[in-house]
Amino acid sequence: xxxxxxxxxxxxxxxAIYNMLQKQLLRIVxxxxxxxxxxxxxxxxxxxxxxGQPPILTDGIENYTDPLPQALILTSIVISFGVTSLLLxxxxxxxxxxxxxxxxxxxxxxxE
Amino acid sequence: MIFxxxxxxxxxxxxxxxxxxxxxxxxxIFVFFIPFLIFLYFVTFIGNDFTPTMEQYNWIPxxxxxxxxxxxxxxxxxxxxxxxxxxxxxxxxxYYLDKSxxxxxxxxxxxxxxxxxxxxxxxxxxxxxxxxxxxxSISSFLLIGYxxxxxxxxxxxxxxMLITVFGGLSMLxxxxxxxVVTGTTSIQQMITQVDFxxxxxxxxxxxxFILLGAFTKSAQFPFHIWLxxxxxxxxxxxxxxxxxxxxxAGLFLVARFSPIFSGYEAFFIIVSVFGIATLCWGAYMxxxxxxxxxxxxxxxxxxxxxxxxxxxxxxxxAVFAAVFHILNHxxxxxxxxxxxxxxxxxxxxxxxxxxxxxxxxxxxTATLAMFGTFSMAGVPLPFLNGYYSKELFFEASLGLGADFxxxxxxxxxxxxxxxxxxxxxxxxxxxxxxxxxxxxxPKKPHEAPIGMLISPIILVVGVITIGxxxxxxxxxxxxxxxxxxxxxxxxxxxxxxxxxxxPFKMSLAVVGIGTxxxxxxxxxxxxxxxxPGKVSFNRIYDGILNQIGQVSTRITNYYMTGSLxxxxxxxxxxxxxxxxxxxxxxxxxxxxxNELANISFIEVAVVGIMIIAAIATIYMNHxxxxILVVGVxxxxxxILFVIYRAPDIALTQLVIETITVALFLLCFYHLPxxxxxxxxxxxxxMNAIISIGFGTLxxxxxxxxxxxxxxxxxxxxxxxxxxxxxxxxxxVNVILVDFRGLDTLFEIAVLGIAALAIVGLIKYKKNKxxx
Numbered sequence: 001x002x003x004x005x006x007x008x009x010x011x012x013x014x015x016a017i018y019n020m021l022q023k024q025l026l027r028i029v030x031x032x033x034x035x036x037x038x039x040x041x042x043x044x045x046x047x048x049x050x051x052g053q054p055p056i057l058t059d060g061i062e063n064y065t066d067p068l069p070q071a072l073i074l075t076s077i078v079i080s081f082g083v084t085s086l087l088l089x090x091x092x093x094x095x096x097x098x099x100x101x102x103x104x105x106x107x108x109x110x111x112e
Numbered sequence: 113m114i115f116x117x118x119x120x121x122x123x124x125x126x127x128x129x130x131x132x133x134x135x136x137x138x139x140x141i142f143v144f145f146i147p148f149l150i151f152l153y154f155v156t157f158i159g160n161d162f163t164p165t166m167e168q169y170n171w172i173p174x175x176x177x178x179x180x181x182x183x184x185x186x187x188x189x190x191x192x193x194x195x196x197x198x199x200x201x202x203x204x205x206x207y208y209l210d211k212s213x214x215x216x217x218x219x220x221x222x223x224x225x226x227x228x229x230x231x232x233x234x235x236x237x238x239x240x241x242x243x244x245x246x247x248x249s250i251s252s253f254l255l256i257g258y259x260x261x262x263x264x265x266x267x268x269x270x271x272x273m274l275i276t277v278f279g280g281l282s283m284l285x286x287x288x289x290x291x292v293v294t295g296t297t298s299i300q301q302m303i304t305q306v307d308f309x310x311x312x313x314x315x316x317x318x319x320x321f322i323l324l325g326a327f328t329k330s331a332q333f334p335f336h337i338w339l340x341x342x343x344x345x346x347x348x349x350x351x352x353x354x355x356x357x358x359x360x361a362g363l364f365l366v367a368r369f370s371p372i373f374s375g376y377e378a379f380f381i382i383v384s385v386f387g388i389a390t391l392c393w394g395a396y397m398x399x400x401x402x403x404x405x406x407x408x409x410x411x412x413x414x415x416x417x418x419x420x421x422x423x424x425x426x427x428x429x430a431v432f433a434a435v436f437h438i439l440n441h442x443x444x445x446x447x448x449x450x451x452x453x454x455x456x457x458x459x460x461x462x463x464x465x466x467x468x469x470x471x472x473x474x475x476x477t478a479t480l481a482m483f484g485t486f487s488m489a490g491v492p493l494p495f496l497n498g499y500y501s502k503e504l505f506f507e508a509s510l511g512l513g514a515d516f517x518x519x520x521x522x523x524x525x526x527x528x529x530x531x532x533x534x535x536x537x538x539x540x541x542x543x544x545x546x547x548x549x550x551x552x553x554p555k556k557p558h559e560a561p562i563g564m565l566i567s568p569i570i571l572v573v574g575v576i577t578i579g580x581x582x583x584x585x586x587x588x589x590x591x592x593x594x595x596x597x598x599x600x601x602x603x604x605x606x607x608x609x610x611x612x613x614x615p616f617k618m619s620l621a622v623v624g625i626g627t628x629x630x631x632x633x634x635x636x637x638x639x640x641x642x643x644p645g646k647v648s649f650n651r652i653y654d655g656i657l658n659q660i661g662q663v664s665t666r667i668t669n670y671y672m673t674g675s676l677x678x679x680x681x682x683x684x685x686x687x688x689x690x691x692x693x694x695x696x697x698x699x700x701x702x703x704x705x706n707e708l709a710n711i712s713f714i715e716v717a718v719v720g721i722m723i724i725a726a727i728a729t730i731y732m733n734h735x736x737x738x739i740l741v742v743g744v745x746x747x748x749x750x751i752l753f754v755i756y757r758a759p760d761i762a763l764t765q766l767v768i769e770t771i772t773v774a775l776f777l778l779c780f781y782h783l784p785x786x787x788x789x790x791x792x793x794x795x796x797x798m799n800a801i802i803s804i805g806f807g808t809l810x811x812x813x814x815x816x817x818x819x820x821x822x823x824x825x826x827x828x829x830x831x832x833x834x835x836x837x838x839x840x841x842x843x844v845n846v847i848l849v850d851f852r853g854l855d856t857l858f859e860i861a862v863l864g865i866a867a868l869a870i871v872g873l874i875k876y877k878k879n880k881x882x883x
Contacts, residue, residue, distance in 0.1 A: 001710060001712075001715060002708050002709060002814075002815070003708070003815060004716065004719055005814075006810075006811045006814035006815045006818070007811050008719050008722060009810050009814050010809075010810045010811030010814070011723050011726055012722075012726050012745070012807075013803075013806055013807045014803040014806060014807025015729060015730060015803070015807075016803075017684060017802060017806050017807075018730055018799055018800065019730060021681060021803065022789060023677070023789070023790070024784075024786060024787065026738075026780070026784075027786070030729055030742055033742055033746075034726060034729065034742065034745060037749050038810065040749060040761075040765075041749065041752070042810060044753075044756065044758075045814050045817075046817045047825075047827075048709070049709040052757075054759050055757075055758075055830075055831070055843040055844055056759070056841055056843065057831075057834060057835060057841040057842075057843065058841075064831050064843065065756070066827040067827060067830050067831070067844045067847060068826065068827055068830060070758045070761050070844045071844050071847035071848050071852065074761050074764055075848070075855060075859050077761065077764050077765055077768050078768065078859055078863065079862050081772060081863075082863045082866035082867075083866065084772060084775075085772070085866065085870065086866045086869055088775060088776065088779045089779070089870045089873050091779070091783065092779050092782055092783055093873045093876070095782075095784065096782075101783060101784050103676055103677055104675060104677070106676070107673075107674035
């Protein structure tokens with residue numbers, strides 16, 4: 001199963017990067033959202049899958065899944081939410097100010 | 113001794129404050145005392161019984177870099193020149209530089225240079241020496257560019273900087289190799305390990321690198337081109353840095369390393385050849401110049417070449433003549449530069465074609481110039497120090513060997529000296545005798561103020577004193593300086609009349625032919641213009657600099673397109689190549705099927721749906737549909753978390769995903785509709801390659817990390833200590849709020865910053881509307 005989730009992480013990264021390389025701001029935001037999903041699956045796969053019970057201490061159970069990746073991912077989910085929402089607002093405002101959401105038209109001036 | 117090196121730098125810190133008073137007291141008056149006191153301090157070392165002393169200070173002992181100062185005869189000669197000429201130059205500058213100039217800057221740079229130069233000649237540690245060496249280049253750059261509003265100044269400053277720093281870096285390479293070979297950073301200890309160095313395979317490289325540093329600094333052919341352009345500096349600077357001290361740092365370096373290389377014949381050959389070539393070329397070029405300072409600049413180049421050649425001969429007589437000429441050159445050339453400055457100051461021009469007949473108007477200056485030029489020309493008179501060292505040079509050039517090349521050296525020496533004679537005479541007679549052209553001069557000339565004359569008078573008195581009593585300086589410190597370069601040198605009297613011997617005949621030939629050439633110089637002008645014609649080293653330098661600029665502009669413009677997508681592709685592409693290479697080279701890929709979790713239908717189904725949804729995001733051309741598809745991926749992740757027994761993150765993911773989708777919907781409503789990609793197939797292909805490559809890399813990394821276990825998991829620590837240390841049953845929560853509580857705090861900070869940024873972005877819009 002780890003191999004399958006590894007492939008899933010790869011596909012998520014590939015599609016994320018393809019989206020990020022597009023011209024439209026919206027696609028780039030979608031790409032970053034996919035990228036964080038991919039990263040979470042990657043971290044999760046690196047710790048082993050399904051090796052024990054959920055990491056909540058219960059009498060009589062010795063074997064738990066690795067809690068550390070879960071803690072890392074929890075932090076990461078929240079931060080990626082912050083990043084995605086900031087990017088969304090940024091994309092929205094930049095489109096409004098510049099009148100375009102095309103990256104090719106959003107270039108610095110020569111004289112700057 | 114360490115204070116002598118560092119005091120100028122320390123005082124430089126107070127100069128900006130002192131220069132505020134410049135309307136009342138010229139800043140130079142404060143500065144004057146520093147080199148003067150240093151000079152007095154070092155004068156106490158002079159004496160027949162001088163012995164080298166070493167002072168050691170720890171600086172970075174772990175790297176073998178210690179602030180060791182070594183004072184031997186050679187260093188003593190140089191420190192006396194630096195502080196002595198330095199005092200006179202500062203004195204001269206008080207009258208030369210008007211109070212309206214930026215005096216604070218000038219004296220800060222000058223003091224910086226003084227410290228650096230003292231550091232160069234006193235350091236025993238090669239890396240300390242290198243540091244000071246580069247500091248002299250930097251202060252020289254600042255001083256040449258002092259009148260930075262002039263285009264020529266900036267050009268000259270940059271040129272000198274590029275050439276000398278290039279040489280300095282090469283010298284550093286040589287030093288590092290020396291350190292590798294000997295294992296010590298102290299020059300004196302290296303001298304004790306000469307055998308190691310001479311048997312090392314790196315010897316040619318060491319020699320080449322170090323000589324390149326010396327030749328660029330001492331303006332040896334063909335690196336001499338920076339020195340004439342450095343004449344854009346104020347004249348006191350030219351007299352000080354670009355004739356008396358800094359340009360002699362290269363000579364110092366060659367002299368300092370002579371004991372190390374003396375067993376290696378190539379050293380003598382290379383140094384002699386470059387020296388002789390520089391002597392002749394510099395003297396020849398000097399004859400064609402019309403600017404007083406340009407004549408002096410090329411003359412300095414040629415004199416440096418002469419000293420370099422003598423160091424290259426390496427015989428007892430030659431080494432003594434070299435140190436003698438270092439001293440003599442500083443005296444007569446320093447006074448000549450100051451005279452040129454006076455002429456410039458009083459007449460407003462340095463163009464020798466416009467000058468003439470100034471002797472009656474400026475008698476004192478003319479007298480000083482006469483002593484300087486005649487000494488430089490090597491006219492055989494007993495009160496001119498230049499003649500003594502010139503004759504010793506001729507003596508040294510004879511009898512170097514029986515082969516053809518050694519036999520040609522005396523002739524080349526005479527040839528260079530003939531040109532030296534011609535330009536020296538031209539310099540004096542062209543400026544001070546002949547017809548007056550007062551109408552062509554920007555100012556009405558009159559004698560300079562006494563303050564300006566003091567320094568050149570002292571130097572000319574030096575010229576005459578050394579000329580009359582050469583053995584006074586000889587026994588007290590020149591013999592020690594020569595002995596530091598070649599330990600076999602012993603004291604020998606310097607006398608004016610040796611009889612009618614070959615060196616004297618050579619001097620007479622120089623004066624004779626020189627006089628003829630000078631008197632008939634109008635006829636030769638065509639020939640002087642013939643060489644170097646169009647192929648000059650300046651053109652090569654300009655060409656190289658221009659090409660470097662153009663090529664780098666072209667390269668930069670090629671990838672700095674302003675398109676963020678291109679940058680992204682470049683960054684990702686590089687990352688991809690580097691990661692794959694690294695994984696491949698370190699054999700990082702691993703694949704094992706041990707300990708895999710079971711595969712169930714529901715998991716495969718969820719993963720399959722997620723993959724389809726992820727790929728679909730690329731093809732969705734409708735806003736709402738795209739959001740929903742992204743949502744599918746997000747909720748799929750949540751389901752996987754549930755299946756894999758991670759209840760906390762599953763919950764979080766569900767909540768966050770819901771909010772995100774809502775947020776997307778809110779914003780997408782205002783954003784332009786998604787469009788079909790309008791990229792060319794080529795761009796699409798590139799993007800596809802990069803993204804698929806990256807996906808593959810991630811998959812391989814994930815599989816490899818699963819397949820290789822290098823350490824035991826640290827999970828058990830958390831499982832065991834969650835209750836006793838954290839007091840909680842939910843291990844993930846305990847990690848977040850207890851074990852890694854600080855991380856969580858920062859995470860909250862990130863969210864807070866994002867929230868503030870969002871508020872800011874929205875506010876910004878409102879302000880705009882208010883306008």
